Amino acid sequence: MIDLNNISKVSEPLPWQKTEWADLTAALAAGHLPHALLFVGGQYTGKVQLALSIARLMLCSEPRGGRNCGRCHACELSGSGGHGDFRWLQPQEKSRVIKIDQVRDLVQFTQKTVAFGTRKVIVFAPADSMNVNAFNALLKPLEEPAANTYLILVCNRLHGVPPTIRSRCQIHRVAMPGQEDSLIWLDGITGSREESQKLLALAADRPLLAKQLYDSADTESIAARSLAIEALLQGQLSVGQAGAVWGDAELSVILEHCSGELQRLLRNLSAQRLRARGARAAFSLLDEINRLQRAVSAGTNPGRQLLIESLLSKIRRELGAASLGDNIQTELGD
Ligand SMILES: [Zn+2]
Numbered sequence: 001m002i003d004l005n006n007i008s009k010v011s012e013p014l015p016w017q018k019t020e021w022a023d024l025t026a027a028l029a030a031g032h033l034p035h036a037l038l039f040v041g042g043q044y045t046g047k048v049q050l051a052l053s054i055a056r057l058m059l060c061s062e063p064r065g066g067r068n069c070g071r072c073h074a075c076e077l078s079g080s081g082g083h084g085d086f087r088w089l090q091p092q093e094k095s096r097v098i099k100i101d102q103v104r105d106l107v108q109f110t111q112k113t114v115a116f117g118t119r120k121v122i123v124f125a126p127a128d129s130m131n132v133n134a135f136n137a138l139l140k141p142l143e144e145p146a147a148n149t150y151l152i153l154v155c156n157r158l159h160g161v162p163p164t165i166r167s168r169c170q171i172h173r174v175a176m177p178g179q180e181d182s183l184i185w186l187d188g189i190t191g192s193r194e195e196s197q198k199l200l201a202l203a204a205d206r207p208l209l210a211k212q213l214y215d216s217a218d219t220e221s222i223a224a225r226s227l228a229i230e231a232l233l234q235g236q237l238s239v240g241q242a243g244a245v246w247g248d249a250e251l252s253v254i255l256e257h258c259s260g261e262l263q264r265l266l267r268n269l270s271a272q273r274l275r276a277r278g279a280r281a282a283f284s285l286l287d288e289i290n291r292l293q294r295a296v297s298a299g300t301n302p303g304r305q306l307l308i309e310s311l312l313s314k315i316r317r318e319l320g321a322a323s324l325g326d327n328i329q330t331e332l333g334d
Helices: 015-029 047-059 073-078 100-111 132-143 179-190 193-202 207-216 219-233 239-246 251-267 277-297 304-319
Strands: 036-040 086-089 120-124 149-155 170-173
Touching (some): 015 170, 036 047, 047 073, 047 086, 086 100, 100 132, 219 304, 239 304, 277 304
Parallel strands (some): 036 170, 086 120
């Protein structure tokens, strides 16, 4: 979620989004940009930043160098949440979903004429946090687009958006950057390659998460949680002890971190090892974590302590040094 009242003057795409950006801006300049776009990509790939950048470019009255100018009245308003032709739908405050009422208001908004500039832009982020009713309300503006009105949907999982909606959007896949691209970008923030490498490792190669860690200065607790998992796998910590280290964080943060650790572990395995029993167990745990993440982001509130201990127990049982047969613990540190 972004703070719509506090956006930098110029919104730029991330360095690894050059191709998507070139495609979008060329279509915009030629007047061919479709009225509905769907940006899909994993968490922390920067697709929200891409959506914000193109939306503000579309609203700016004097674009410069292929970006919004950051100086005109339209830019001032789009950066402070006050632009009359711009709507950004995201879950409100404590809610984790975009509600049907928010979408209904928006449908009315699409029917009004452009008030201020030349285009109306509406962003849904994340679109896959909408329920069936909210998607149904969105069908009409997608099927019968109002003039100069653009809808941009942002989602983590393509199958989180119904086929009836997907088929009416132009889909853009936003990929995770390579490690070197991530490090170059992070260096510009941290000013130190060593610091960038440490953060990127903690964030399991996801640069935006690494930046978030840098901003929140929460690297110590993340590092402690990573060490707790390693110690659990080595049999040096019990589930209860590891759970205590993991205890303070929000459930969504814990699930994200668990998922990152498992993905890192799987990435470090050789092809042969990927067929081993331990790797299959890691994939199935990853599926389970994904399901839990969806449930949590849909507003379910599972018993926190039990869930953490159950996850840690499974990780230890399936992947720990003491598990029988093929286990993949030996390659954890690669
Ligand atoms: Zn401007």
